[in-house]
Amino acid sequence: MYKKVTEINKNFYNREAKNFSDTRKHAWAGWSKITEEINKTKKRGTINILDLGCGNGRFLDFLIENNIKAKYEGWDSSKEMLKQAIKKHKNIKNATFIEKDITKKNKINKKYQVIVLFGVAHHLKKRELLKALKYYQKYLECEGILVISFWQIYKFQRFNKLKVKKINNSSFLLKWQDTKSLRFYRAYKEKDIEEIKKALDTLKAIKEFNADGKEKKLNRYIIFKKTCDKM
Template identity: 30%
Template sequence: MWEKEKEEIINLYETRLKEHGDSIKTMGWRDKEQQHLRFKILSEIGNLNGAKILDVGCGFGDFYEYLINRGMKVDYTGYDISPKIIEVAKSKHQRIKFEVKDILKERIDEKFDYVLESGILNKRISNNIEYAKNMIIKMFELCKIGVAVNMMTNYVDYEENYLYYYSPEEMFKFCKNLSKFVTLRHDYPLYEFTLYVYKRAPYNKKSHKNE
């Protein structure tokens, strides 16, 4: 089932790419302000300066651009399932590692300090809960410190048919089965929430350069 839906997702984004080019509209976001707010919340998982980061569903590498524009130096890798999207990312950031990769299907031996995603769990498919949980499990396997994921919240007064709205409580409870150290962020003005899942208590604020 996932292979069929994966092709549908790839076709969706590559069709948008033809229409909008290198634009946040291709990624399905409304505007830069909202995109940057999502990135801000994701980046608050910990001290990303000097960290090794995997961005799952990286799109054009906009999260990398957000980080470096704020003075951070990161060892960044971006994965996406769309070959054409990755082509654009590589053309924009030629020295950065971007790969066409499906973390649910392909073996990945490399480990990262932080593994993050933004928006890849939002599109309605046949079983969003199973998909989201499998993604979080795999991301947690690939991280050394923590995972940050965002998704649409079911605390809304209107729903779009093509989006899936998750229960924050259900996803928090699931993440607590993976780790004792989980933070639920439902404190920002978007119809979504962010979860941080840590391998250990997140109290160390020093740069990863010094670890």
């Protein structure tokens, strides 16, 4: 079943890449609340940032607009979304976009000060999200941060019209505009989020907040900091 889910999402973004990218041009309001923690990770020169599920790379635009000097890597499983990202940022130095499935144990030969997952968690089943987070936490530097957002549309009735098929009490297939393309959505509620926080043994949640959308709480954000034992 999970393989089918990942294919549903990958097919969606490959099919709708141009239209989806055109509707994803602006920074999220919540990002402005994480800049202070990002800047704290800077030790010298630029900040190494890994954007998992980067889409069209608009988080890179936010970094540039806010004068955050970063060596940026964006990973995504959708080849077509990456084409949009590369087209937008072809003249940007210190930025790389790579086609990778973030649910797999991709070979990594360095560590990052910042790892972010925006608009990603709801596309993954809980066991796969946990597996990915446990893997990537190993590649954060000491005192580095991992920031994740959870799309809370289950809290708002106006999003019910998007649901076309219920898989179980927490998972649905969502439609996109007037197309036949579908996306997998997994709702992460308080119990799920607390389970995730407890499972990440080297990360400590240092800040949590809601932001985005007209209600200013469409996304739940958690900023984790990497804790390392001092010898």
